Amino acid sequence: MAMDLTDELDRHMRTLLPKLKLIPDEARAFTMSMDDAIRGYRFTRELLERLLAYGLPAAGGPDGPRMDDLDLRNVALRLGFGPVALAARRFWAASLNQSGGQARTYEIFYHATCPTPGHGSVCRYRFALPGGGHVDCEIPADGGASYKTTFSLDTEWPLLPSESRHILEVMEGLEFMYLPGPLKTDLDFIRRTGLSDCRGTTEFLVREGRRHGVPVRPSFGFIVAPPYSSRHNWAEFLVGDRWVPIDPVLIRLMVDMGLLDARDWPGFRSPGTMLVRIGDGPTWIVAHEGDPVPAEVRTRRLRRD
Incomplete structure (x- = not known):
């Protein structure tokens, strides 16, 4: 699924990221690699790189940054990705x-x-x-x-x-x-x-x-x-x-x-x-x-x- 990575993404992430950061990192599980996120949420690599640049919480891993699955789920819901967003629509x-x-x-x-x-x-x-x-x-x-x-x-x-x-x-x-x-x-x-x-x-x-x-x-x-x-x-x-x-x-x-x-x-x-x-x-x-x-x-x- 392709999407415009400019105004819409900027609007969502400026609103969502401060809220995500209210969740303490110690409650997160940084288990999702870039490939996991692409397979699980149909994100593109470009989109994930943009999310990380915005400040999406992540930790280093042997194959690159690792993200939290629930963070990705929250982003996906707001951007209209994934089964929950599809079912809602x-x-x-x-x-x-x-x-x-x-x-x-x-x-x-x-x-x-x-x-x-x-x-x-x-x-x-x-x-x-x-x-x-x-x-x-x-x-x-x-x-x-x-x-x-x-x-x-x-x-x-x-x-x-x-x-x-x-x-x-x-x-x-x-x-x-x-x-x-x-x-x-x-x-x-x-x-x-x-x-x-x-x-x-x-x-x-x-x-x-x-x-x-x-x-x-x-x-x-x-x-x-x-x-x-x-x-x-x-x-x-x-x-x-x-x-x-x-x-x-x-x-x-x-x-x-x-x-x-x-x-x-x-x-x-x-x-x-x-x-x-x-x-x-x-x-x-x-x-x-x-x-x-x-x-x-x-x-x-x-x-x-």
Whole structure:
């Protein structure tokens, strides 16, 4: 993918780099070589050299500068590279902008492979299901494990009442940023820097809601965006008898990317039309013999209403 490396790059990096530098170097893992970044993010060597010249954090390595994968992911998202930026442009925004009408029905297809071939004739898998719960399967050990299930997502969600909206005021200055593990739920860091990923945003909202006596719960599940669903965390507010998904930082990111209109998408509007809950917090999607394993999660829409 080619891009203009002048005005647009300068604009993004002048804004992004001071924020990246709020993340301490000791929290970084300088493991990405130039070749890794080219393969993983479709960056050109010229672009990477420009990023380093701007001051992208890096450390010396045997084959040249080494960069942090999360730094590269943050840059890629702002510049429109990589799978998350692609999904946001092609699928997330379309799903949110088409809210309303009948519920949408989807099929999720899980696929995983045995991490220890030869351990026996049968593999025992457990698959976490949309809506909560799980299913157990015994599958011959000579192949991969696959499972599919269907679910529906509501496209009509109530707005938060005014007595709950004030909780979101503490989120107004937060900006989405991929963060290293120790900083994801460090609320002091989040307050001090204004940077937060989905886990930190969720914990922040839940803590503020409970502090003000507003029923809020954490949620973990998928952003449903065919052809793949991605793992995500968000908060849910109880409105009447419904738990309503709320994610003001995700909405603000999409507004900043020019994918949603800020007039139509205030932070208190629910993105629930593309979120399916699995449980309270980050968990395994597929387990093999009781241990989590990597899994591919493909998704398709079954019916267009």
